[in-house]
Amino acid sequence: MDNSKEFFDELYNSEFTQIEKYVRRMLYDSNAVEDIVQETFFEVYRKREELMKHPNIKGWLRVTAKNKVMKWEEKQRKYSLDFDFLIDNSVSDLNPKVDDFKMVEVYTAVKEILSEEELELLRCYYE
Numbered sequence: 001m002d003n004s005k006e007f008f009d010e011l012y013n014s015e016f017t018q019i020e021k022y023v024r025r026m027l028y029d030s031n032a033v034e035d036i037v038q039e040t041f042f043e044v045y046r047k048r049e050e051l052m053k054h055p056n057i058k059g060w061l062r063v064t065a066k067n068k069v070m071k072w073e074e075k076q077r078k079y080s081l082d083f084d085f086l087i088d089n090s091v092s093d094l095n096p097k098v099d100d101f102k103m104v105e106v107y108t109a110v111k112e113i114l115s116e117e118e119l120e121l122l123r124c125y126y127e
Contacts (some may be wrong), residue, residue, distance in 0.1 A: 026066070035072075036065060057125055
């Protein structure tokens with residue numbers, strides 16, 4: 001058997017539960033926890049040759065898991081914008097139509113977050 005494969009198997013068996021607990025302390029979404037732990041160990045598998053020489057493998061695992069959690073949270077924030085709330089708050093009491101100046105504010109707020117394709121979908125939806 002390949003030494004790097006044995007290394008991965010041993011690391012997976014010895015650290016899986018610890019990494020899962022570590023990620024679970026940061027996230028309450030059990031599906032996200034499962035995905036992030038899986039992605040973390042996929043990184044281990046991909047870099048197993050390099051990691052065999054790494055001086056602090058447990059630290060590397062935790063940093064990798066934490067980085068994946070942060071990316072997941074960033075992605076969640078990106079898609080948690082409540083567009084209907086933004087639009088509803090763009091309507092003034094005197095004019096029930098959407099205020100163009102308010103729409104510019106809304107657009108400016110979301111254009112930093114969304115891709116061009118997502119912005120185009122948003123434009124089409126609210127036109």
